[in-house]
Amino acid sequence: MPSLAQASRAAVDALGALPNAIDPFALSLNENPFPPLPAVRAALIHAVDAANRYPEFLPESMRTMIARHIGVGAEQVVLGAGATGVVMQVLQAVTEPGDRIVLASPTFDGYPIFARIARLAPVSVPLDERGHHDFAAMAQAAAGARVVVVCRPHNPTGTLESIADVERFMTRIPADTIVLLDEAYIEFVAPDYRIDCPDLVRHFPNVVVLRTFSKAYGLAGLRIGYGFGSPQLTETLWSMQLPFGMDITSAVAVAASYNAEEQLQQRISRIVSERDYLRRRLSTMGVYSTDSHANFVYLPPASRPWREVFTGLLVRHYADGGVRITVGGRVATQAVLHAVNDSSACCVSGIGGVR
Numbered sequence: 001m002p003s004l005a006q007a008s009r010a011a012v013d014a015l016g017a018l019p020n021a022i023d024p025f026a027l028s029l030n031e032n033p034f035p036p037l038p039a040v041r042a043a044l045i046h047a048v049d050a051a052n053r054y055p056e057f058l059p060e061s062m063r064t065m066i067a068r069h070i071g072v073g074a075e076q077v078v079l080g081a082g083a084t085g086v087v088m089q090v091l092q093a094v095t096e097p098g099d100r101i102v103l104a105s106p107t108f109d110g111y112p113i114f115a116r117i118a119r120l121a122p123v124s125v126p127l128d129e130r131g132h133h134d135f136a137a138m139a140q141a142a143a144g145a146r147v148v149v150v151c152r153p154h155n156p157t158g159t160l161e162s163i164a165d166v167e168r169f170m171t172r173i174p175a176d177t178i179v180l181l182d183e184a185y186i187e188f189v190a191p192d193y194r195i196d197c198p199d200l201v202r203h204f205p206n207v208v209v210l211r212t213f214s215k216a217y218g219l220a221g222l223r224i225g226y227g228f229g230s231p232q233l234t235e236t237l238w239s240m241q242l243p244f245g246m247d248i249t250s251a252v253a254v255a256a257s258y259n260a261e262e263q264l265q266q267r268i269s270r271i272v273s274e275r276d277y278l279r280r281r282l283s284t285m286g287v288y289s290t291d292s293h294a295n296f297v298y299l300p301p302a303s304r305p306w307r308e309v310f311t312g313l314l315v316r317h318y319a320d321g322g323v324r325i326t327v328g329g330r331v332a333t334q335a336v337l338h339a340v341n342d343s344s345a346c347c348v349s350g351i352g353g354v355r
């Protein structure tokens with residue numbers, strides 16, 4: 001049994017291990033730089049007071065709330081511990097060990113991990129030189145695969161395939177291959193470029209659209225994600241919905257976030273303008289970045305390794321020498337620009353290094 005002193009020491013340590021909500025230089029995980037909105041925070045505190053109670057057995061009310069918000073039937077929505085939880089739920093429901101999963105390369109770091117946990121065989125299809133999916137090659141690979149993943153916007157490049165290209169791609173995918181359309185960053189995309197996903201899943205019953213409260217909604221620590229698709233597909237997924245799997249704060253956080261939509265929109269607009277400013281400034285310095293529609297920018301490998309340029313900043317470096325930088329506030333932007341400016345041999349980055 002730990003002594004009282006040891007026990008309180010552990011509590012202090014645990015509190016000390018919490019990440020800082022405000023950290024201008026945390027630019028590696030595509031988190032939201034803003035802490036929870038006051039109304040969301042107040043609702044969360046209220047919900048914590050009921051932490052001695054279980055949440056709903058299955059998250060029916062959150063399901064209904066989200067379904068109404070996006071314009072689909074409640075039976076079409078499933079929930080998970082972040083989009084991560086939903087992906088694992090889908091893989092568990094529709095795959096057998098040894099099945100193939102088609103992934104762009106590079107892609108969100110999670111996917112190779114999820115594939116490994118589900119014991120799937122990943123088939124990697126390199127992005128093209130501007131960081132876009134090679135849909136022709138992916139469609140070909142999909143012929144022998146159980147699952148295909150398309151991130152729109154893509155991580156790490158932030159690029160966005162056109163609506164027409166995505167629809168054309170879907171027509172080339174076998175009806176029994178599941179397409180995960182990962183829209184983790186969709187709220188950062190201009191409305192004209194968003195796919196009408198409720199309509200998409202009506203036409204393509206093999207598609208699951210993935211969304212999260214971790215990015216634009218700024219609630220990464222709460223682990224709330226959802227997926228939606230055709231009723232026939234989500235019926236199977238919902239049958240595997242974990243009992244008591246979403247914690248007691250999540251429904252409250254979703255409701256409070258939807259209520260605060262206008263304030264959230266202002267934050268999203270700030271992040272988007274900061275991203276555009278950062279890309280413009282980099283461009284005037286001769287630094288190419290891919291056409292990002294998300295809350296990060298991606299710089300392909302350059303003549304000088306980006307690791308030597310961004311020494312004091314927490315950014316995400318890739319094995320091939322590319323780097324992904326989360327968009328923060330102006331202080332973060334200035335730090336990124338200073339780092340580039342200060343690095344002498346910098347940094348004429350051509351395109352063609354995305355792979």
Ligand SMILES: Cc1ncc(COP(=O)(O)O)c(C=O)c1O
Nearest residue numbers: 082083084108155184212214225
């Ligand atoms: C493309 C993409 N999908 C899914 C996720 C997982 O998000 P969540 O926090 O909802 O699990 C991320 C996280 O970075 C991501 O970049």
